[in-house]
Amino acid sequence: MAAAYATNWHEGLGLMTSMSVAFMIAWYSLRTLDRYAFTALLHAELGVWASSPFVAVAMRLLDASFHIALPCFLLCKYLSYIKLWMSPVSLVMVYVVHSSDLRLPKPFARLLMPYQFTPPRPPQFAAALFKLEMLLFTSVPVLSYLVCARSLLMYSVTLAIGAMVMTMQVLRSLLLPKIRAAAATIMHRLLQHGEIQVAHPDGTTDPPSAPWDIVVQDHAFWLDWMSDGLVAIGDSFVSGQWEVNPSGQQSLDTIVLRLLTLPVEARREMYQSWYARVVSLAARIFSYPPSSAGLIGAPAADQYDVGPRFRQHYMAASPYLFHGFGLWASPHDTIVEAQERTLHMMAEKLQLQPGDHVLDVHLASCGGVGVFFAKFYGVRVLSVVSSARDEAIGQRLRHDVGLADEVQFLVVEPGLDVAHTLCQLLPKRFQAIAVGHLVEAVPPQELPRLLSLLRDKLSQNGRLLLDFVASPTRANTHAWTNKHIVPRHPVVAVSYSTVKGALIAVGWAILEAHSYADHYDKTFVAWNEAFERTWAEQYQRELPESFFRTWHFYLLHTAACFRARNLQGYQVTLQPSS
Numbered sequence: 001m002a003a004a005y006a007t008n009w010h011e012g013l014g015l016m017t018s019m020s021v022a023f024m025i026a027w028y029s030l031r032t033l034d035r036y037a038f039t040a041l042l043h044a045e046l047g048v049w050a051s052s053p054f055v056a057v058a059m060r061l062l063d064a065s066f067h068i069a070l071p072c073f074l075l076c077k078y079l080s081y082i083k084l085w086m087s088p089v090s091l092v093m094v095y096v097v098h099s100s101d102l103r104l105p106k107p108f109a110r111l112l113m114p115y116q117f118t119p120p121r122p123p124q125f126a127a128a129l130f131k132l133e134m135l136l137f138t139s140v141p142v143l144s145y146l147v148c149a150r151s152l153l154m155y156s157v158t159l160a161i162g163a164m165v166m167t168m169q170v171l172r173s174l175l176l177p178k179i180r181a182a183a184a185t186i187m188h189r190l191l192q193h194g195e196i197q198v199a200h201p202d203g204t205t206d207p208p209s210a211p212w213d214i215v216v217q218d219h220a221f222w223l224d225w226m227s228d229g230l231v232a233i234g235d236s237f238v239s240g241q242w243e244v245n246p247s248g249q250q251s252l253d254t255i256v257l258r259l260l261t262l263p264v265e266a267r268r269e270m271y272q273s274w275y276a277r278v279v280s281l282a283a284r285i286f287s288y289p290p291s292s293a294g295l296i297g298a299p300a301a302d303q304y305d306v307g308p309r310f311r312q313h314y315m316a317a318s319p320y321l322f323h324g325f326g327l328w329a330s331p332h333d334t335i336v337e338a339q340e341r342t343l344h345m346m347a348e349k350l351q352l353q354p355g356d357h358v359l360d361v362h363l364a365s366c367g368g369v370g371v372f373f374a375k376f377y378g379v380r381v382l383s384v385v386s387s388a389r390d391e392a393i394g395q396r397l398r399h400d401v402g403l404a405d406e407v408q409f410l411v412v413e414p415g416l417d418v419a420h421t422l423c424q425l426l427p428k429r430f431q432a433i434a435v436g437h438l439v440e441a442v443p444p445q446e447l448p449r450l451l452s453l454l455r456d457k458l459s460q461n462g463r464l465l466l467d468f469v470a471s472p473t474r475a476n477t478h479a480w481t482n483k484h485i486v487p488r489h490p491v492v493a494v495s496y497s498t499v500k501g502a503l504i505a506v507g508w509a510i511l512e513a514h515s516y517a518d519h520y521d522k523t524f525v526a527w528n529e530a531f532e533r534t535w536a537e538q539y540q541r542e543l544p545e546s547f548f549r550t551w552h553f554y555l556l557h558t559a560a561c562f563r564a565r566n567l568q569g570y571q572v573t574l575q576p577s578s
Helices: 002-007 010-033 038-050 053-081 086-098 106-112 123-148 153-192 219-228 230-238 250-260 264-271 274-285 308-314 333-352 369-378 388-400 418-422 444-457 480-483 496-505 517-539 545-563
Strands: 214-216 242-244 357-363 379-386 405-412 430-436 458-470 508-515 568-576
Touching: 010 038, 010 053, 010 086, 038 053, 053 123, 053 219, 086 123, 106 230, 106 405, 123 153, 153 219, 153 264, 153 274, 219 230, 219 274, 230 250, 230 480, 230 545, 250 545, 264 274, 333 369, 333 430, 333 458, 333 517, 357 369, 369 379, 369 388, 369 405, 369 430, 379 418, 388 405, 418 444, 430 444, 444 458, 444 496, 458 496, 480 545, 496 508, 496 517, 496 568, 517 545, 517 568
Parallel strands: 357 379, 357 430, 379 405, 430 458
Antiparallel strands: 214 242, 458 568, 508 568
16 A cells, blocks of 8 residues: 555555455444454454553544545545456455465465454354455445446435435344344243243343243343244353353253243244234344354364363263263163163174174264274274374273274375275175264265165175164254354254165165164263363363353253254164165
8 A cells, every 4th residue: 555655556546445445344344243343353462451441442543543534535535546447356356365275374364364353253254254345345446436437327326325225224223122122022922831931130030920040141132042043042042141040940951942842832823923023024124143143253163172082071081982872771870881881782783793893983982982892892893083183092092991903993084085985995894884973974965875885895794783863853953063063064964764765775674773862862961960070170261161151052952952852863773685
């Protein structure tokens, strides 16, 4: 900018003017989406100084000068320098800057992306920024060129559009409190059908004098609950907009269960009322952002190391890192006892014999299932693991139980899928194959190929034990988990009938199939209890409260989904059909 001004380079001044005006509009539009973006920017740049009132006022004045006054000054002085060819040039620049493949040294990367945020903003923030910049950087040069043509029609159209947009924005802002209040009324009535009592920060409850289950800290989230369901319930909990009564009779999982099992008649009557339809229509027309948008950062899995070492602590120090359900025989069982009972049951279903060759494809267990089989049943195991780090953990597990070459590991190469890894193995090599939670991790169109590969690797009289989680009722049951826990490898919603049809189509014979939803429910509750103990002992000083709320909700809402039968855990025993 300084060089263009010093040399009076008209094209450079025009391009910088166009880009500064476009960025001004984009920046302040994003701040209406995320009301805490500027505060997060100050915390990232200034640290503890951001809490100073004097510094906050000074930075807001600087922000207004840089993002409003300067672009307006440039627009008034250099409007005539903006040309049409700047539109495609700006478009290419925006695409290059936001390209995920672009890797630059740190100083240059900071020039392209000057704003840093603490805490980081969610992925929706970057996606909205990209879309806004694509639109504005393309349209500002075109509009500027038309304005310079001094067309009366252009001035009239611009004035009319501006007045319309301004009117819509004013209406949008004025109606938001009323729409949120109406949504709160609708949701309060609906929650009463589920026997969920709501308390407000002042201590009052709906209905009065009722024992309360949850306390509302910020009433803005009711509209989100109406629009986004389980995702909004989780986001508003993680952001601290509502709490569970710590001295009440209900826990988070029971509250989520009641929300998931609200009477169908009550939901239909409530949502089909004209009152609810008007609220829903207004929310769609004005496209209000979620009230938690500025309170939640990036997914927990992207910000923190939530790999096997972290999970081992809340999985009650299970010696085999088995990321599956425990088989609960009595209320006094521990999680370790329940899971070892499950592993023995799996071995019995596979009819393992000493010397058998077994393929273990439990990616989340780091080879722990194979180590268990080799230790107790004298088999030779090839365990497929997802990374070199998981392989190192598996080797340590193998060493801890006194095994050596009985368990080998096969790492899935980065960028490749499990099916590609299985293609490298010799056919008919294994007498037994154990697969866990792989079916719901592959795209539906790839499922027949995967099942066919597994059949090819199994001997004619061998057995396959297939564990998977099905979503029999709703396709969006995994939406919150995919958003916050596994954003890079989202869980696919599959039904038992879909998997059964694919199995039969590629030549599998189903010997037996069992559902273990109750056992999954108890397992996730036990993991949460262990996580709460571990949090106080190891992680409370290292990780923020938002992480605790995220993982707490993940474990207990998953338990509630199994309890409500929104999720079903299946274990299917198979043989190749003749």
